[in-house]
Amino acid sequence: MANVKTKHLFLAASLSALMTVVACSPGGKAASSDSGATASEGAPQSVPAMAETSDELILQARDFLEPVPVSAPTIEGVTATPELVGLGQALFFDPRLSATHSISCASCHYPGLGGADNSPFSAGFHGERGGRNAPTVYNAVFNFAQFWDGRAKDLVEQAGGPLVNPVEMASPEAHVTEQILALPGYSPMFAAAFPGEVDPVTLANAQKAIAGFEATLITPNAPFDEFLRGDSGALTADQKAGLSLFMDKGCTACHSGVNLGGTMYQKFGVFSDPGPAYRPPEDKGRGGVTGNAAEDYFFKVPTLRNITETAPYFHSGSEPDLKRAVAVMAEVQLGQTLSPDEVDKITAFLGSLTGDQPQLVIPQLPVSDAKSPPPEQ
């Protein structure tokens, strides 16, 4: 810890800017810290206990990092009944919410590929590419804000974004509810998910349902979680060495909490400019949202959970190699050049962050009928 704190004296200016960003962020209200550790209402309290331990490394890690809970957290304003979660799952997998009826949430946040898509930029509506790498939906509920630039405060707000983004799903707002209303099978599902509401089929409710489903997409029981809970044997010697380096070098200054990330914004390039391939000059990140030049190139610190599953890396999706990504981060964020051995060990540690991947059944969707609007061509 002392080591980390010392290093951080050199980051004073940056951290000061950072704290301002965190403090003034409209996305600062945490889906995670408010509710991340709370099991679903009514769900069995089967969270494994944090065992007492004298293992120094475990104790040190617990200062920065938390295990993924084994049951889904709640989201403020969303009552995650099975009906709501089931509706959200159907909407998540339904390509007809896009203008072309060809892209669903699952297209870019693909359950078989770590909740992302292994592409630098996702192909949206008509194949155009977005400008940032699709973040994983897995454990997204634990992030303090959503999108790389934090422009959505939570998953409910986030779920509305891609639906109407002209490059992603490109549905005008009205189209989404029109489309859903024209698929008659959805109406009873909305009524059951939002009991007592006179007109439950709304975009706002669709967003709540999608968010309620996404909150179930967590990946507990990674080897590192077992380790944190007290099982010293859950990590290999290399992974333990990597964890030590990860903490001692200062990675945990930003990559902390349940998600080893998702708790703050940080500038990509604290010590040096990562260059235009990694950090395209036109994407100002958080600065683009707030208009505050001091926040240019600040991005939400991404989760490192399941990082081995979600290449390529960075908001720019520009680095396919996890080891190179680790080396670049040390250099531009911490001003340090890691030895190849250090990179290997940290990468080995990152491999311990892959938890149980959700096994998702593609739901049977309400069918289109003669009155359902056809896709745009």
Next chain:
Amino acid sequence: MANVKTKHLFLAASLSALMTVVACSPGGKAASSDSGATASEGAPQSVPAMAETSDELILQARDFLEPVPVSAPTIEGVTATPELVGLGQALFFDPRLSATHSISCASCHYPGLGGADNSPFSAGFHGERGGRNAPTVYNAVFNFAQFWDGRAKDLVEQAGGPLVNPVEMASPEAHVTEQILALPGYSPMFAAAFPGEVDPVTLANAQKAIAGFEATLITPNAPFDEFLRGDSGALTADQKAGLSLFMDKGCTACHSGVNLGGTMYQKFGVFSDPGPAYRPPEDKGRGGVTGNAAEDYFFKVPTLRNITETAPYFHSGSEPDLKRAVAVMAEVQLGQTLSPDEVDKITAFLGSLTGDQPQLVIPQLPVSDAKSPPPEQ
């Protein structure tokens, strides 16, 4: 039957052309009739028996129609071990087999939408649309040939088509194996699926695996299947009346067998031209494959299984309303104008053809690594 036969005297010329087509078709070798009724090797022989019955309607229906078996049929040349089927399922769901890494088999043959996509034409690579409606993958194994024009003799041959089609997945042949080889997790899966082969990672083996998986995508236990097996109460009065009409009007002349279709080619427009919206003049169907003008506008008779799930209809995907589709078919194929009541009853019968939809878990796919080729932009 007498009624049907009489009607068919008027179709002599067409039927004669048809028989030639069937006989000379390279697709004539049936995946279905060879093996459709055979349960998987080693699978439990749990096919429910056809009960003895004195129900005249059941007996008449059994002359033309067969239930979907409850276990997957075999495909010649494919040894459907769990390893092969599992590999096929992974490949079926893997978008990285397309040039843009954004389209998988499941994109157009979507398990949540009746094995098709509820779109007139599917959006492929870069959003271009194909020229024909995506046929359902469900029960496709029972079709005597694949594609609307029968240009693939079976699912193995079919599986290779969209992968390299420039409008669909647009992967050059070499790219498919290159891509698979560069996803290291696939190699052991191919080795397990094709034991004893020195270089198991080939496009040909990928096609076999996909076909072996697709053969499991069957939809048994529709109300009509229960009826055929002897349960007189499995259909409503309207559905029974519709079934009678379906047989008496002559629909079963083409829509026969397990799939109520998929046993022959037939001209779309036997009695009259359906018009350019339903039958675009430039798409010659089977004639486009064989170069024989006598086969112009012949298409594989599509299955009617799960037809309520798979709007819009016809190879042109041009009719979203099942009732209108029924009326059009009677008019242009049989030269008859159905009353609204007849259309309603036949449509009610078609509703009895929806069976158990496969519940598919999206498989965890081998992850991309630093050496995996990136998608085309």
